[in-house]
Amino acid sequence: xxxxxxxxxxxxxxxxxxxxxxxxxxxxxxxxxxxxxxxxxxxxxxxxxxxxxxxxxxxxxxxxxxxxxxxxxxxxxxxxxxxxxxxxxxxxxxxxxxxxxxxxxxxxxxxxxxxxxxxxxxxxxxxxxxxxxxxxxxxxxxxxxxxxxxxxxxxxxxxxxxxxxxxxxxxxxxxxxxxxxxxxxxxxxxxxxxxxxxxxxxxxxxxxxxxxxxxxxxxxxxxxxxxxxxxxxxxxxxxxxxxxxxxxxxxxxxxxxxxxxxxxxxxxxxxxxxxxxxxxxxxxxxxxxxxxxxxxxxxxxxxxxxxxxxxxxxxxxxxxxxxxxxxxxxxxxxxxxxxxxxxxxxxxxxxxxxxxxxxxxxxxxxxxxxxxxxxxxxxxxxxxxxxxxxxxxxxxxxxxxxxxxxxxxxxxxxxxxxxxxxxxxxxxxxxxxxxxxxxxxxxxxxxxxxxxxxxxxxxxxxxxxxxxxxxxxxxxxxxxxxxxxxxxxxxxxxxxxxxxxxxxxxxxxxxxxxxxxxxxxxxxxxxxxxxxxxxxxxxxxxxxxxxxxxxxxxxxxxxxxxxxxxxxxxxxxxxxxxxxxxxxxxxxxxxxxxxxxxxx
Amino acid sequence: xxxxxxxxxxxxxxxxxxxxxxxxxxxxxxxxxxxxxxxxxxxxxxxxxxxxxxxxxxxxxxxxxxxxxxxxxxxxxxxxxxxxxxxxxxxxxxxxxxxxxxxxxxxxxxxxxxxxxxxxxxxxxxxxxxxxxxxxxxxxxxxxxxxxxxxxxxxxxxxxxxxxxxxxxxxxxxxxxxxxxxxxxxxxxxxxxxxxxxxxxxxxxxxxxxxxxxxxxxxxxxxxxxxxxxxxxxxxxxxxxxxxxxxxxxxxxxxxxxxxxxxxxxxxxxxxxxxxxxxxxxxxxxxxxxxxxxxxxxxxxxxxxxxxxxxxxxxxxxxxxxxxxxxxxxxxxxxxxxxxxxxxxxxxxxxxxxxxxxxxxxxxxxxxxxxxx
Ligand SMILES: Nc1nc2c(ncn2[C@@H]2O[C@H](COP(=O)(O)OP(=O)(O)O)[C@@H](O)[C@H]2O)c(=O)[nH]1
Numbered sequence: 020x021x022x023x024x025x026x027x028x029x030x031x032x033x034x035x036x037x038x039x040x041x042x043x044x045x046x047x048x049x050x051x052x053x054x055x056x057x058x059x060x061x062x063x064x065x066x067x068x069x070x071x072x073x074x075x076x077x078x079x080x081x082x083x084x085x086x087x088x089x090x091x092x093x094x095x096x097x098x099x100x101x102x103x104x105x106x107x108x109x110x111x112x113x114x115x116x117x118x119x120x121x122x123x124x125x126x127x128x129x130x131x132x133x134x135x136x137x138x139x140x141x142x143x144x145x146x147x148x149x150x151x152x153x154x155x156x157x158x159x160x161x162x163x164x165x166x167x168x169x170x171x172x173x174x175x176x177x178x179x180x181x182x183x184x185x186x187x188x189x190x191x192x193x194x195x196x197x198x199x200x201x202x203x204x205x206x207x208x209x210x211x212x213x214x215x216x217x218x219x220x221x222x223x224x225x226x227x228x229x230x231x232x233x234x235x236x237x238x239x240x241x242x243x244x245x246x247x248x249x250x251x252x253x254x255x256x257x258x259x260x261x262x263x264x265x266x267x268x269x270x271x272x273x274x275x276x277x278x279x280x281x282x283x284x285x286x287x288x289x290x291x292x293x294x295x296x297x298x299x300x301x302x303x304x305x306x307x308x309x310x311x312x313x314x315x316x317x318x319x320x321x322x323x324x325x326x327x328x329x330x331x332x333x334x335x336x337x338x339x340x341x342x343x344x345x346x347x348x349x350x351x352x353x354x355x356x357x358x359x360x361x362x363x364x365x366x367x368x369x370x371x372x373x374x375x376x377x378x379x380x381x382x383x384x385x386x387x388x389x390x391x392x393x394x395x396x397x398x399x400x401x402x403x404x405x406x407x408x409x410x411x412x413x414x415x416x417x418x419x420x421x422x423x424x425x426x427x428x429x430x431x432x433x434x435x436x437x438x439x440x441x442x443x444x445x446x447x448x449x450x451x452x453x454x455x456x457x458x459x460x461x462x463x464x465x466x467x468x469x470x471x472x473x474x475x476x477x478x479x480x481x482x483x484x485x486x487x488x489x490x491x492x493x494x495x496x497x498x499x500x501x502x503x504x505x506x507x508x509x510x511x512x513x514x515x516x517x518x519x520x521x522x523x524x525x526x527x528x529x530x531x532x533x534x535x536x537x538x539x540x541x542x543x544x545x546x547x548x549x550x551x552x553x554x555x556x557x558x559x560x561x562x563x564x565x566x567x568x569x570x571x572x573x574x575x576x577x578x579x580x581x582x583x584x585x586x587x588x589x590x591x592x593x594x595x596x597x598x599x600x601x602x603x604x605x606x607x608x609x610x611x612x613x614x615x616x617x618x619x
Numbered sequence: 620x621x622x623x624x625x626x627x628x629x630x631x632x633x634x635x636x637x638x639x640x641x642x643x644x645x646x647x648x649x650x651x652x653x654x655x656x657x658x659x660x661x662x663x664x665x666x667x668x669x670x671x672x673x674x675x676x677x678x679x680x681x682x683x684x685x686x687x688x689x690x691x692x693x694x695x696x697x698x699x700x701x702x703x704x705x706x707x708x709x710x711x712x713x714x715x716x717x718x719x720x721x722x723x724x725x726x727x728x729x730x731x732x733x734x735x736x737x738x739x740x741x742x743x744x745x746x747x748x749x750x751x752x753x754x755x756x757x758x759x760x761x762x763x764x765x766x767x768x769x770x771x772x773x774x775x776x777x778x779x780x781x782x783x784x785x786x787x788x789x790x791x792x793x794x795x796x797x798x799x800x801x802x803x804x805x806x807x808x809x810x811x812x813x814x815x816x817x818x819x820x821x822x823x824x825x826x827x828x829x830x831x832x833x834x835x836x837x838x839x840x841x842x843x844x845x846x847x848x849x850x851x852x853x854x855x856x857x858x859x860x861x862x863x864x865x866x867x868x869x870x871x872x873x874x875x876x877x878x879x880x881x882x883x884x885x886x887x888x889x890x891x892x893x894x895x896x897x898x899x900x901x902x903x904x905x906x907x908x909x910x911x912x913x914x915x916x917x918x919x920x921x922x923x924x925x926x927x928x929x930x931x932x933x934x935x936x937x938x939x940x941x942x943x944x945x946x947x948x949x950x951x952x953x954x955x956x957x958x959x960x961x962x963x964x965x966x967x968x969x970x971x972x973x974x975x976x977x978x979x980x981x982x983x984x985x986x987x988x989x990x991x992x
Contacts, residue, residue, distance in 0.1 A: 543963060543982055543985055543986075544963060565833070565982045566833040566836070566981070567810075567833045567834075567836045567840060567981045568833070568981070568982045568983075568984045568985050569982060569984045570812060571809040571810045571811075571812055571857070571858050572809060573874055573875075573937075574640065575625065575640065575680050576880055576882055576888040576889070576890065577897065578890070578895065579895050579897070579920060581933060582926060582929055582930050585933055585984075588988055589991070600959070
């Protein structure tokens with residue numbers, strides 16, 4: 020165990036985390052060519068495109084350091100977005116150390132700082148690494164200064180490297196073996212293994228990635244998940260190389276996988292403790308939390324005929340996404356669909372993209388909402404996460420909505436703009452602290468509903484990418500809620516209804532009316548669009564009808580061309596949802612929960 | 620059913636920047652093309668005898684048919700008469716550039732048997748003509764109309780274009796005034812469209828050119844209909860007006876009524892009632908095919924019942940007479956929408972006939988999308 024090192028890499032996007040990981044894998048001799056990025060860390064397309072890592076994974080690297088000692092280095096990859104902050108915390112809990120990678124041409128950036136704090140909370144040994152020193156624009160001295168001042172780390176301990184060219188990479192790996200402490204924990208005690216990732220394999224079922232803290236686990240053992248008491252017989256344990264590599268056992272300090280006939284990833288919980296059924300640990304490892312969805316939205320197939328196919332896709336999808344929850348839903352306007360719960364808006368977007376791309380589903384998604392708590396006059400309390408089931412206002416005694424504490428970390432110069440943003444989102448009880456000169460941390464208590472649309476995007480844009488943001492759930496607080504209905508051509512479209520704060524209703528209604536005006540094509544008749552609270556119209560817009568739509572001539576008997584154009588238009592129309600006599604394109608449903616360009 | 624015979628003459632003095640018809644600005648290929656056209660007549664008359672029984676209209680379109688020497692026109696005409704059978708021939712039409720219509724030429728055209736000449740005036744305003752790249756003036760149109768009248772042509776037509784960027788409604792009505800002053804039998808009012816494959820189309824792509832707003836186009840359209848209506852012209856098709864039913868373009872009506880027509884020449888389209896096919900859109904390719912003894916057909920399509928219904932509705936809603944809701948068509952139509960459209964004042968229904976109103980004309984491209992399932 021003294022020869023094991025468990026670590027992760029903390030880096031701002033594009034500072035070279037993936038490149039450095041590639042180098043490690045090469046130095047470890049796992050592969051010789053370079054084409055493995057897609058196979059290892061960051062294996063999903065969407066992650067690649069967004070430059071973030073969504074799912075934790077681990078890779079075990081054999082390494083002989085310059086003193087000739089042999090090690091096993093476990094590189095644990097961490098997701099980098101607030102939606103997954105719990106998953107990040109479990110990955111960090113599985114490490115003893117972290118490389119803090121800084122691009123010498125860019126210097127320390129916001130995300131680095133936020134992640135560094137998280138690492139420090141877990142008492143990790145941090146090794147600063149200055150990357151991209153091969154570039155002419157690299158400013159190593161300034162970067163050192165920032166590491167010293169902004170991050171409060173000893174910059175003389177910083178290592179220099181070029182992940183791209185390989186310079187200094189050996190020094191970094193040596194430092195991992197020398198500076199990061201070996202894991203502690205007895206191999207003799209009862210098994211305690213921390214689950215920090217799980218994914219689904221078509222042949223083997225759920226593959227659980229975990230860090231063993233105490234004891235040992237091997238094929239044939241009967242394991243028990245401590246959160247729910249479920250037991251399974253272990254089929255195989257091993258470590259991740261480029262592929263899975265089976266081992267006789269995994270013991271304290273090690274990171275690897277367990278395959279135990281677990282049907283779906285939903286049967287496991289990130290942060291749960293695995294123990295042995297016969298000799299269970301006295302207590303689970305600390306920090307376990309049941310992750311609950313906080314953002315809800317309904318999805319419907321664009322064509323109602325595709326409901327079955329969507330249902331199949333959902334079933335497959337959930338094999339690999341433990342955090343997603345869903346149940347049947349039905350809308351008068353859009354037919355049968357599913358009500359889904361997500362960890363956050365990014366989680367929702369990833370879901371939407373994967374469902375469309377990998378599962379080839381064409382879906383309409385309704386405005387995301389949080390879970391409200393409504394106290395009725397008869398004393399009953401109901402949780403409402405779907406505007407369809409919003410109670411009749413006359414029966415409502417009190418409404419509550421979830422609040423969060425946001426922590427926003429920014430360079431001081433953006434303070435005014437960020438304050439303004441938070442206050443406009445009903446932020447209260449602000450608190451400030453100065454973690455390092457020039458930086459400010461702003462805390463606000465604000466309704467979760469105010470951050471689920473576009474808050475992070477706006478924060479990033481007003482801080483030019485320097486703002487980082489994190490939140491914890493606080494509590495439910497009394498609020499004045501209303502249900503905003505949208506009427507298209509006089510008909511209420513249930514799938515467009517939203518629950519909003521009274522003071523934000525008009526603004527939201529105007530936003531939706533304007534967006535729909537832009538998205539719904541002209542028709543042969545005039546289409547009024549209205550936002551209504553009960554019978555009260557609070558916003559409206561109008562789509563004027565076609566004034567003229569006729570081609571001057573049919574080219575000398577070339578009727579084919581004309582007909583083909585009509586056929587194409589007809590096809591386009593079929594892709595739209597017909598509500599009443601109005602055709603609404605799929606994009607309209609998405610557009611209404613996107614921020615205005617001008618607002619950004 | 621009587622068919623129409625179309626001959627595409629793919630030559631022009633210069634390419635107009637708005638025109639998407641196939642033509643080239645050089646005349647050096649005319650001799651070779653004439654030979655090819657004659658071969659086509661021979662080949663086609665042999666192979667397609669059964670598809671087209673007899674023809675009752677001939678239309679020379681282009682391009683600029685009037686560019687051809689009377690000698691060449693005569694050779695073509697003789698060839699047509701020799702290879703195809705005609706009965707009740709009621710319209711022999713030619714599209715013409717006003718600059719070509721000298722007294723001598725018009726007299727020759729008349730003696731070749733042409734009964735109808737359509738003059739591509741486009742506008743009478745120097746500003747518009749310059750913008751449209753037309754080389755003639757308003758005076759040239761006046762002269763041409765004068766010559767046609769003197770040579771005894773009753774069935775004359777004038778083509779106009781409206782909707783030029785910056786054009787005012789006053790300028791447009793001034794064009795209409797000038798056109799009716801010649802009392803042509805037929806007037807076409809084409810709304811300028813910026814077509815792919817034209818210079819205007821390319822300019823539009825770059826954002827250097829735009830059409831009028833649809834609001835303005837509507838105003839111009841209605842102004843023309845109203846103006847010409849008051850002067851006795853029947854608005855019988857979206858863009859076409861005739862001073863009496865006898866002057867409606869018999870040939871063009873075949874396109875809208877889905878009657879058969881045979882097209883000769885590069886890029887010409889044909890329809891035999893069930894299938895459509897079209898010739899190669901290149902003079903060279905066209906000539907080479909025929910020189911090898913093969914038909915210059917680029918591609919063809921057989922229409923499904925659904926496509927037939929769509930065409931029938933789309934074409935029928937362009938003409939005042941409308942279309943008939945026969946059983947086959949009814950199968951593909953949303954009858955509930957017919958009622959709704961009637962209420963909206965877009966169409967009128969009489970028995971089995973459905974016809975567009977003026978408001979229907981204005982959105983004639985939309986209606987089939989709503990009507991056909
Ligand atoms: N010149 C140079 N480029 C590097 C170095 N390390 C990474 N890069 C480049 O920086 C970009 C971002 O690197 P990547 O590893 O994808 O960053 P990540 O987002 O942190 O995973 C890529 O284009 C890399 O090729 C380095 O040491 N020198």
